[in-house]
Amino acid sequence: MRAARIIAIAAVTGAFLLPLAWTGLAAVGVLPDDSTRPPSWTGPPTLDHIAEIGVAEPTFWQELATSTLAAILAACLAVAAALPAAFALARSRFRGGRTATQGFLVLASLPVMAYVIPLADLSGRVHLIDTFAGITLAEAAVTAPLAVFVLHGAVAQLPPDWEEAAVIDGAGLLRILGGIVVPLIAPSVAATLVVMFVLDWNMLLVPLVLTSGEVKTVPVALSDFFTFERELDWPTAAAALMVSLAPLAVLVGVFHRVLESFALQAPGSRDIG
């Protein structure tokens, strides 16, 4: 029974990772050869294609740096803005409080397309087009509602006793938030940061419409390549895909334990929001 389950898990994982393995092989120059019967692979493995990325897209490494920095800042900004609000929501008993929390989830589900057209127009008018700050702030705003929803769940689970004790000791709001609440829900905060980073890193529409090409993230560079019909060689494209996936894979690998604390709903609770 147990062995059967492990085999099933391995089979499912294998099936889901097969397309990525195929891409990984192509990135190191191991390509399918359909002319033989049965089909075979060409080889030997090489790292040349990773160097070719820089030839096809000379600014690729710079775009990688832009993506990284924008995603880090946007994730921190979103969490920093969401955390106090989540705390306030969890510790206030007002009518419609739960609907307000659920409203943040609906906002998190709202496709960016719904408001990005006027956002691009307004950003242009206040000269935030083609700026790193403009892209970072807009990315943070896209992901902040989800952060509020998740962190609200984490705070709501905390018994308020610790905070009460601190209030009696005369601690101020910031001390309570930074010194008591954040350390107690640190795993959730870290997990939220990682998920926000992934979402920001992969975001296309926001950085696409907020740039005319001066400040580009990796997804924007990818879309440029394909919408302007400049087809890349498959091994080069595969290498670029693998290089842009690698930071996320490493991040999730390092934080795989912390990510277990990312819960849309407090485990064991049947409440929604």
Next chain:
Amino acid sequence: MRLTRRDRLVLFAPLAILLGGWLVIPALVGLGATLTTYSPLTTAVAFAGWRNYTDVLHDPQFSEAVRNVAIFTLVAVPLELGLGFGIAYLLRRPFRGRSWWRGLLLLPWLVSPIASGVMWHYLFGGATGILNFILGWLGQPEVASPIGDVSLALAATIAIEVWRVAPFVTFLLLPGLVAIPQERWEQATLAGASWFQRIAKVALPEVAPLMLTVGMLLTGLSLGAFDTILILTGGGPGTATLTPALYSYDRAFVTNDWPSGAASAWLIAAGVAAVGAAYVRISARWSP
């Protein structure tokens, strides 16, 4: 602790600035602008009433887009929830290295929607693809890429989306399944429940509220399906994979018909708001 009105104001201020400036105000200004003839390139602005909206709603292309996204959502979301739940169910009991498997399984979701479009363009393709390689091994003739076929393109985009999102659903559902107390499973087993009954009587009732929340997220994101399709088919062949988000993007940024673009984008928002209202109502009934 007891929060005063001033405390609450301070605590909500950063979020209000961020969401106000970069989400709410643009959205509302956009809504106002769609009731006029406003466009960033024109100077003369006149009141237009609902005309931008009726224009979009009468556009056969937009109807096609709505039909496609309805099929996309109705097929993709249940598949993502079902598959994601199934995999989470396999992972529910602790075993050595579970959290590694969990991380490995999350990999498809880490591929950005746009990178997934690029990747599948080649994976479905002739000389580079995985499809013809497998068919070759089975001794079958090669097939053309499904993304170029009017009758298969939408199904192919759905399959790609399910591949990318189902692992994320597993990631979101697993904490809920893990939290079910061991006794509940044991009781069910002692009562002679089959695995199917254990799922229906123990697992599903416990994770139903969580699945509702995940379903809300997935539905909203499906209604805005954009990135992968932009790269893979650009909405084609013909209008086979056109979605409202692609339609809005094309109007606003490619053909420079800003009012149609902004108005159709607001129709997406209206769709998500309707789903959101249903979500709030259902959840109120489930946990009063």
